[in-house]
Amino acid sequence: MQALVYHGPGRKQWESKPDPKLEHPADAIVQIDTATICGTDLHILKGDVPTCAEGRTLGHEAVGTVVETGDGVENVRQGDRVLVSCISACGRCRYCREAMYGQCQSGGGWILGHLVDGTQAELTRIPFADNSLYKVPEGLSDEQVLFLSDILPTGFEVGVLNGNVRPGDVVAVVGAGPVGLAAMMTARLYGPSRVVAIDKADSRLEKARSQFGADVTVNSDADDPAEVVMGLTDGLGADVAIEAVGIPQTFELCTDLVRPGGRVANVGVHGHPATLHLETLWIRNITITTGLVDTRSTPTLLRLVSENRLDPQPFATHRFTLDQMMDAYQVFADAAKTNALKVVLTRS
Numbered sequence: 223m224q225a226l227v228y229h230g231p232g233r234k235q236w237e238s239k240p241d242p243k244l245e246h247p248a249d250a251i252v253q254i255d256t257a258t259i260c261g262t263d264l265h266i267l268k269g270d271v272p273t274c275a276e277g278r279t280l281g282h283e284a285v286g287t288v289v290e291t292g293d294g295v296e297n298v299r300q301g302d303r304v305l306v307s308c309i310s311a312c313g314r315c316r317y318c319r320e321a322m323y324g325q326c327q328s329g330g331g332w333i334l335g336h337l338v339d340g341t342q343a344e345l346t347r348i349p350f351a352d353n354s355l356y357k358v359p360e361g362l363s364d365e366q367v368l369f370l371s372d373i374l375p376t377g378f379e380v381g382v383l384n385g386n387v388r389p390g391d392v393v394a395v396v397g398a399g400p401v402g403l404a405a406m407m408t409a410r411l412y413g414p415s416r417v418v419a420i421d422k423a424d425s426r427l428e429k430a431r432s433q434f435g436a437d438v439t440v441n442s443d444a445d446d447p448a449e450v451v452m453g454l455t456d457g458l459g460a461d462v463a464i465e466a467v468g469i470p471q472t473f474e475l476c477t478d479l480v481r482p483g484g485r486v487a488n489v490g491v492h493g494h495p496a497t498l499h500l501e502t503l504w505i506r507n508i509t510i511t512t513g514l515v516d517t518r519s520t521p522t523l524l525r526l527v528s529e530n531r532l533d534p535q536p537f538a539t540h541r542f543t544l545d546q547m548m549d550a551y552q553v554f555a556d557a558a559k560t561n562a563l564k565v566v567l568t569r570s
């Protein structure tokens with residue numbers, strides 16, 4: 223088969239590789255029909271994820287068809303169309319039993335395209351298939367469900383649910399990349415009074431407003447986000463501030479934007495320490511949450527897409543076939559110029 227293989231920082235190739243085989247009774251082999259690329263894949267390629275070994279097939283987001291299952295697999299069968307979750311779950315350990323699958327202690331968690339070979343390939347082996355694959359509801363296209371592998375549950379769980387967004391809230395989302403936009407889209411499920419999108423790229427802010435549910439947009443190079451948010455809230459601040467960038471400045475901005483008693487939900491993947499201004503925060507009853515996605519909301523999100531309550535398709539901005547993987551990476555990595563949100567690669 224062909225697969226996108228990581229060969230150390232800055233090096234990758236779409237190349238031939240042996241077909242994956244069942245290695246454990248809980249495994250399934252899935253033919254990849256539709257895949258996408260994640261910002262995390264770019265982090266790996268920069269060398270930010272040293273736990274990812276050279277020779278690893280990248281990717282943790284896909285929709286496919288089950289071609290083979292191990293003896294222990296009960297929930298899916300050969301021929302089933304399935305959504306591959308970015309999080310694998312044993313379903314049995316202490317964390318899995320609390321639906322905190324991202325912290326699975328038995329070899330699950332974020333392993334695909336990281337600790338085991340991933341989904342940017344023609345075939346992939348899915349460990350713990352019963353708890354890591356979801357049947358695609360009848361009538362839905364691959365593209366309608368693809369972004370439920372990762373960005374939708376991440377924005378929803380780590381942003382909206384951790385931030386405890388409630389009806390009437392003013393929700394400020396710092397970062398209008400795919401995950402920030404996913405947080406805006408799913409925040410709307412809770413009836414906020416205002417969703418404020420903050421970013422430095424006008425093209426992304428425009429998309430946030432026209433397609434992802436932002437009511438107010440702020441280009442932080444042109445305007446002071448704190449001033450705008452204070453102006454909207456009688457000087458109090460946002461009820462919830464969601465950090466979806468992953469740099470110290472944006473985290474610190476979130477702690478400036480939030481009202482006393484409010485919540486800061488950090489979604490961004492951080493590579494450097496940020497300053498926690500406890501000297502000003504301690505007296506203001508601020509709650510700060512962090513987290514890796516668990517994908518416990520995936521069944522709920524699938525139901526919402528099925529019932530037309532959520533439409534993730536605007537995330538798809540560029541389309542390729544799987545064997546155009548290298549071109550797709552280039553377009554995705556150059557998002558500032560190409561305006562790419564998510565690239566969709568389909569089996570030709």
Ligand SMILES: [Zn+2]
Nearest residue numbers: 260262283372
């Ligand atoms: Zn991802």
Ligand SMILES: [Zn+2]
Nearest residue numbers: 312315318326
């Ligand atoms: Zn587990």
